[in-house]
Amino acid sequence: MKDEITREDRVDALGGMGCKRKRVEDARFTQGKGKYVDDIKLPGMLFGDFVRSPYAHARIKSIDTSAALAVDGVVAVLTADDLRPLGLHWMPTLAGDKQMVLADGKVLFQGQEVAYVVARDRYIAADAVELVEVEYEDLPVLVDPFEALKSDVVLREDLVAEDGSLPDGAHGPRKHPNHIFTWEVGEKEATAQVIDSAEIVAEESMYYHRTHPCPLETCGCVASMDKVNGKLTLWGTFQAPHAIRTIVSLISGIEEHNIRVISPDIGGGFGNKVGAYAGYVCSVVASIVTGVSVKWIEDRMENLMTTAFARDYWMKGRISATPEGKITGLWCEVTADHGGFDACADPTKFPAGFMNICTGSYDIPTAYLAVDGVYTNKAPGGVSYRCSFRVTEAVYFIERMIEVLAIELNMDAAELRRINFIRKDQFPYQSALGWEYDSGDYHTAWDKALKAVDYDGLRAEQAQRVEEFKAGKTRKLMGVGLSFFTEIVGAGPVKNCDILGLGMFDSCEIRIHPTGSAIARLGTISQGQGHATTFAQILASEIGLPADSITIEEGDTDTAPYGLGTYGSRSTPVAGAATAMAGRKIRAKAQMIAAYLLEVHDDDVEFDVDRFAVKGAPEKFKTMKEIAFAAYNQAIPGIEPGLEAVSYYDPPNMTYPFGAYVCVMDIDVDTGVTDIRRFYALDDCGTRINPMIIEGQVHGGLTEALAVALGQEIAYDDMGNVKTGTLMDFFLPTAWEVPNYETDYTVTPSPHHPIGAKGVGESPHVGGVPCFSNAVNDAFRAFGLRHTNMPHDHWRIWKTANDLGLHG
Ligand code: MCN
Ligand code: CUM
Numbered sequence: 001m002k003d004e005i006t007r008e009d010r011v012d013a014l015g016g017m018g019c020k021r022k023r024v025e026d027a028r029f030t031q032g033k034g035k036y037v038d039d040i041k042l043p044g045m046l047f048g049d050f051v052r053s054p055y056a057h058a059r060i061k062s063i064d065t066s067a068a069l070a071v072d073g074v075v076a077v078l079t080a081d082d083l084r085p086l087g088l089h090w091m092p093t094l095a096g097d098k099q100m101v102l103a104d105g106k107v108l109f110q111g112q113e114v115a116y117v118v119a120r121d122r123y124i125a126a127d128a129v130e131l132v133e134v135e136y137e138d139l140p141v142l143v144d145p146f147e148a149l150k151s152d153v154v155l156r157e158d159l160v161a162e163d164g165s166l167p168d169g170a171h172g173p174r175k176h177p178n179h180i181f182t183w184e185v186g187e188k189e190a191t192a193q194v195i196d197s198a199e200i201v202a203e204e205s206m207y208y209h210r211t212h213p214c215p216l217e218t219c220g221c222v223a224s225m226d227k228v229n230g231k232l233t234l235w236g237t238f239q240a241p242h243a244i245r246t247i248v249s250l251i252s253g254i255e256e257h258n259i260r261v262i263s264p265d266i267g268g269g270f271g272n273k274v275g276a277y278a279g280y281v282c283s284v285v286a287s288i289v290t291g292v293s294v295k296w297i298e299d300r301m302e303n304l305m306t307t308a309f310a311r312d313y314w315m316k317g318r319i320s321a322t323p324e325g326k327i328t329g330l331w332c333e334v335t336a337d338h339g340g341f342d343a344c345a346d347p348t349k350f351p352a353g354f355m356n357i358c359t360g361s362y363d364i365p366t367a368y369l370a371v372d373g374v375y376t377n378k379a380p381g382g383v384s385y386r387c388s389f390r391v392t393e394a395v396y397f398i399e400r401m402i403e404v405l406a407i408e409l410n411m412d413a414a415e416l417r418r419i420n421f422i423r424k425d426q427f428p429y430q431s432a433l434g435w436e437y438d439s440g441d442y443h444t445a446w447d448k449a450l451k452a453v454d455y456d457g458l459r460a461e462q463a464q465r466v467e468e469f470k471a472g473k474t475r476k477l478m479g480v481g482l483s484f485f486t487e488i489v490g491a492g493p494v495k496n497c498d499i500l501g502l503g504m505f506d507s508c509e510i511r512i513h514p515t516g517s518a519i520a521r522l523g524t525i526s527q528g529q530g531h532a533t534t535f536a537q538i539l540a541s542e543i544g545l546p547a548d549s550i551t552i553e554e555g556d557t558d559t560a561p562y563g564l565g566t567y568g569s570r571s572t573p574v575a576g577a578a579t580a581m582a583g584r585k586i587r588a589k590a591q592m593i594a595a596y597l598l599e600v601h602d603d604d605v606e607f608d609v610d611r612f613a614v615k616g617a618p619e620k621f622k623t624m625k626e627i628a629f630a631a632y633n634q635a636i637p638g639i640e641p642g643l644e645a646v647s648y649y650d651p652p653n654m655t656y657p658f659g660a661y662v663c664v665m666d667i668d669v670d671t672g673v674t675d676i677r678r679f680y681a682l683d684d685c686g687t688r689i690n691p692m693i694i695e696g697q698v699h700g701g702l703t704e705a706l707a708v709a710l711g712q713e714i715a716y717d718d719m720g721n722v723k724t725g726t727l728m729d730f731f732l733p734t735a736w737e738v739p740n741y742e743t744d745y746t747v748t749p750s751p752h753h754p755i756g757a758k759g760v761g762e763s764p765h766v767g768g769v770p771c772f773s774n775a776v777n778d779a780f781r782a783f784g785l786r787h788t789n790m791p792h793d794h795w796r797i798w799k800t801a802n803d804l805g806l807h808g
Contacts, residue, residue, distance in 0.1 A: 010609045015548060016541030017755065020692040023533045024548075025526070034265040037220045038297050040235050045222070046075055048283055048296040049125035051115040051132045052306070053107035056143070056377040056720020057155070058136040060103050063115060068128040073120035075290060077132060078282060080104040088285060091251055094275055094499055095351065096170025097180070097342035098158075099380060101278045106139070108155055108340030109379045110720050111305040116282040118294060141720040145314065145337040145374035148178040155340065155375045170342075171351040171373075180342050180373035185356040185433045191368035194329035198320030202408040206400055207789045208393050210312035210337070210378070210714045212304055213385040213704070214732060215527075217267025219307055220297035221280050223287040231258050232287070236280060237273045238263045238555075240565025241525060243502060245557045247276055252284060263555035269527030270704075271384030272308050274345040274567050305725045308345070308381030309714055312337040313393045319401045325409050327420050330364050330432075332397060334371040336382070342373060343380035345567070346389050347497040347504060353383055353390030354488050356433035360398035361442050361486040361658060362420040367432040377720040385708075386701055386765035388489050388568055395485045399770035403482075403777060404786055412459070413778075414450060417484055418443065428751075435488060437656045441684070441748045446484060449660035449682045452744060455480075458664060466782045475670050481663035481775025485767035489759035490573025490655045499564065505650040506574035507561035508582040510539065512643035514632040516625030517549035520582070523563010524575040525555040529761055530693045531571060535579050537689050538755060542583030543590070544610035544624040561646055569657075569759030572689065573750075578649035580754040585645035589631075593643075594622045596636050655750045655758035659683040659767045665775040669806050672798030674710060674776065676739040681767070685760035686749045695743050698764040702741055705768025707733045709776075711793040731793070780804060 015021045028034050065077040080102040083089035090098045103114040115132050119125035142148040142155065154160060154177040161167055166174045171181035195201055221236030232254055238244045241261040249256040266273065279296040286294040298307070318331040336352060338344060346353045352371035359367050383389055402420075406413035421442040422429045429437040458480050465478045494503030507523040520539055524531060532552040540547040554560060563575060587607060594612035595602040598620055605612040613621035622630070630636070631643040664678040681698055688694055711731035715723040724730045749756025769790075776792040777785060783804045788796070801807060 007609060014540040014544065014546050014610060015537060017537050017687070017689050019537065019690070021533055021537055021547060021690055023530050023693070025530060025532050036217055036265050036267055037222060037235055037237055040222045040264065042222065042224060042293040045293045045295055046118050046120060046286070046290060047122045047125045048116055048118050048279070048286055048294050049122065049129050050113045050279070050302070051117065051129050051134065052302070053103065053110060053112045053114050055107055055136050055138050056110045057108060057139040057141045059106050059139060060114070061135040061137055064133040065115065067131040067133065068117055071124060071128045071131065073124035074117060074128045075120065076118040076286060077128070078102065078116040078286065083285065086285065088251060088281055091276060091281055093341055093343040094345040095342040096348065099341040099343055101281045109377055110722055111302065111379065112340070113278040116286065118286045118290065141377045141718065142178065143376055143378060143716045143718060143720050145335050145376055148374050148376050149176050151178065154178070155377065178375045180338055180375060181351050183351045183371045184369070186368040187366060188368045191329050191331055191366045194366045195318050195320040195331055198328055199323055200321045200408055201318060202401065202405040203318050204401060204404045204787050205316045206397065206787060208311045208313045208315065208396055209790055211310050211385065211708050211712050212714050213270035213272045213310060214304060214730065215268030215270050215272050218298035218300060218303035219273055219277055219279065220295070221283050222293055222295045223283040224293035225287040225291060227291045231260065232284065233260045233262065234284065235262045235264055237266055239269045239273045239525060239527065239567050241555055241557050242523060242562050243499060243565060244276065246502065247500065248284065261557045263525045266525065266527040269566070270386060271345070271567055273527070274384070275308055275343055275381070277307060300727060301725045304714065304730060305722045306379050308343070308384040309379055310382070310385035310387060311393060312382065315393065315397045317397060317401045319405050321405060321409065325411055325416050325419050327362055327364050328366065330359055330367040332358050332369045336371055336373045337376050337378065338373050338382050339376055339378040339380040341380040344382040345499070346383055347491055347499060349496055350389065354388065355390040355394050357391055357435055357486065357488050358394035358397050359431050359433055360395060361422060361484050363422045363426065364432055369433055378716060386704060386762040388487055388762045388766060389491065391487055392766050392769060395766050396770045396773070399483045399485070399774060400787060403774055407781065407786055413482055414455060417482070418446060421446065436653060437486065438653055438750050438752060439748050440486065440656060440658055441746065442484065442658060445658065445660045445682055445684055445746050448744065448746065449662055449680060453662045453664070453678065453680050475668060477667045477669055477779040479665040479667060479775035479779030481665060481771045481773070481778055483661045483767050483771035483774060485659055485763070487657045487763050487766050488654050489569035489657060489762065490651055491568045491570050492654055493652060494650045502564060503650070504564045505648050506563040506570070506578050507646065507648045508575060508578040509561045509646040510582045510586055510644060512586060512628045512631070514629050516545055516628040518545055519551045519553060520579065521553045521560040522575045522579065523561055524566040524571040527566065529566070529571065529697065530690070534689045534693055535576065538576060538579045539583050542580055543586050544607070561648070569761040572757050573655045573753060573759050574649060574651055576757055577651060577754050578647040581649055582645045582647035585647065586643060589639070589643060590624060590627045592639055593627050593630050593636060597622050597630055652752045655686065655753060657683065657685040657758040657760060657763050659763055661767045661771040663771045663775040665779065667776065667779045667797060669801045672794035672796070672801065674792070674797065678742070679739050680742045680744065681764060682744040682746065683760060683763055684746045684748050685763065686747065686753065686758035687756035688745065688747065689757060694760050697761050698743050699741055701762065701764025702768045703733055703738050705765045706738065706772055707731055709769045709772035709790050709792060711791045713791050
């Protein structure tokens with residue numbers, strides 16, 4: 001038994017940064033005691049449900065609500081005509097477009113909201129939905145964006161002037177009625193010149209298919225208008241509660257202080273819950289009209305078919321290099337299918353998100369990117385699913401282009417990466433397409449990864465397998481999937497990142513209680529990422545109080561400071577920084593109090609783990625707990641009572657996490673069945689707050705990457721019918737498909753973040769999808785395959801093998 005408490009013991013007692021603190025939120029989640037939107041039940045509450053369009057493109061000739069209204073228990077049936085006088089039949093989207101709340105004369109995608117039935121209970125509402133008679137006149141359907149750009153069929157008549165001319169969109173001139181924007185970055189002529197005159201050029205076209213994050217909890221809300229005091233309370237599945245409050249205020253005219261938005265527990269967000277949906281607007285209107293609270297909760301099909309999808313990017317690339325493999329230029333052209341409305345949740349100035357990080361982790365001197373956004377008869381959305389605002393597409397693109405270039409050069413793809421990585425001494429690195437990468441050490445990470453998997457051994461085994469296959473001794477091929485990604489997270493500096501004009505800072509407000517415990521409120525909102533655990537750890541280290549004595553609260557706009565919410569892995573880079581900064585303000589005041597109590601000058605005390613001690617006399621100290629009490633019970637000259645601080649943090653730059661992934665996959669050529677033998681993931685997210693939470697994020701992101709790469713898709717037929725609207729057709733991986741992930745890390749702190757932390761939530765997805773896809777492509781490289789599109793389900797892999805003549 002030791003009787004002396006060491007400094008190390010005091011550090012451990014805090015449960016601060018770097019420790020594997022157990023998730024405090026799991027006590028309620030594992031016992032089924034979480035409080036989700038659908039758990040909210042208010043007296044007399046009504047239920048809303050939508051009549052949705054079976055057609056992907058149709059004119060609405062009439063809507064007859066009389067039979068539905070006649071049902072006992074039905075309170076109201078809203079159509080666009082009811083919302084029009086309020087100016088609420090259309091709403092603004094986060095991308096500068098506008099979107100119908102309820103079908104105004106036509107529908108543009110299957111499942112579009114046509115009428116909103118409000119009834120005494122859910123079942124009555126669902127029955128009445130069936131009784132609303134809508135007469136449709138079907139119109140030609142456009143599901144292919146390339147067709148849409150040539151077609152005479154105009155999807156958005158509202159965006160064509162009466163004289164037939166095309167007014168500019170939110171992002172500049174439009175070249176066709178179904179065209180949304182063209183976004184260009186980089187040097188077009190210079191890049192064309194470099195590539196046209198290069199000795200080695202590789203070209204490839206690829207499709208990053210449409211998919212959907214499919215969170216366990218679907219979207220929903222409860223709107224409650226209190227007509228007596230004029231206050232509207234809105235509970236909902238919101239990843240950005242403050243932004244929702246501002247939007248609701250702007251479109252409803254209710255003053256913002258009279259609106260309270262609450263995000264309770266959220267059962268997974270994944271970007272699906274960033275935007276504003278018709279269900280929110282209709283529920284608010286219904287509650288205002290009826291004076292009773294109204295709940296709306298989607299079912300699974302509604303969620304999959306109509307809420308924010310992901311990707312749907314058609315990408316064409318050209319990459320040039322010297323014969324030795326040094327990349328000289330990159331060209332990327334994208335046709336982006338945005339569906340019927342442009343509702344991508346990107347920062348305003350970035351209509352294709354951060355797609356311009358498509359030069360990846362490589363020192364590419366010249367590059368050009370052009371993205372065309374296009375309207376089609378599909379659901380709106382586009383930015384969701386661990387995407388970091390299109391970084392998923394960008395990294396997929398460059399990591400496939402590297403593989404194709406390696407084939408062109410007849411070179412090893414790992415070596416090609418190594419030759420072209422941005423070197424450690426080049427950071428901060430200015431990319432050809434406009435980003436300043438804050439820090440990185442790619443070569444160290446890559447070497448560590450390749451060594452961990454015995455890369456040379458894998459290639460030798462693979463070569464032998466190819467020989468055996470050719471000799472008829474095996475029917476299984478082996479793929480070695482590589483990917484190295486650079487993420488860009490932490491939107492963002494207010495100077496270039498805003499959503500609907502709201503600068504993307506974030507915030508933390510701390511109150512230390514007299515007994516030395518605390519509450520900290522943030523402008524972000526956890527959806528499963530464990531903020532209540534990790535943000536308390538940041539504070540424990542910053543202010544010297546145990547994490548267990550610090551409550552973290554998010555998601556209630558009446559109490560939390562204004563913030564832009566949780567998506568784009570921005571919570572740690574932005575709100576995490578605000579937390580550290582607010583903690584430092586607390587510490588600064590605590591220092592003055594300590595100095596007063598110890599009867600020395602402010603400069604003569606120093607912070608040490610959980611206390612302030614007199615410099616050179618560590619036995620003279622006041623603990624933070626003692627200081628907290630003094631802040632409330634002593635009259636200290638020149639110092640206000642209390643111990644509170646708030647920080648609104650505008651980050652100077654994004655953070656650039658990175659990682660090195662390797663997937664070893666065996667493929668049965670005759671069935672197309674894949675077997676992931678090994679998956680190694682090295683992540684560098686700078687300073688690590690909680691290694692266990694990071695590992696959980698990596699496991700989750702990789703599993704979603706596996707889903708996307710190997711089977712999951714939102715597919716449409718030619719009529720615009722969603723073919724994958726149920727979990728019978730939409731692939732959700734289970735423990736059965738998921739391999740045992742090996743995680744690893746390096747630590748390259750962000751130089752501008754107060755604690756050096758970068759985000760991590762989306763990294764494994766960004767890097768994982770190309771890694772799985774490269775493994776499939778790599779397995780067939782020896783048989784002449786350059787590229788095959790995702791999703792690599794068994795049938796498509798079988799077909800690839802068949803097309804290559806491998807079925808004899
Ligand atoms: N973390 C850490 N050390 C770091 C970086 C992060 O310990 N250096 C911890 C954080 O403190 C936090 C978690 O890891 O507890 C994720 O942090 P961060 O990377 O900042 O991401 P956000 O909290 O902003 O989460 C958003 C991100 C996104 S955009 C999607 S999409 C996604 C993801 O998180 N959705 C998720 N992971 C998810 N995980 C769950 N369970 N549910 C979702 O909906
Ligand atoms: Cu793009 S999915 Mo996350 O940013 O909520």
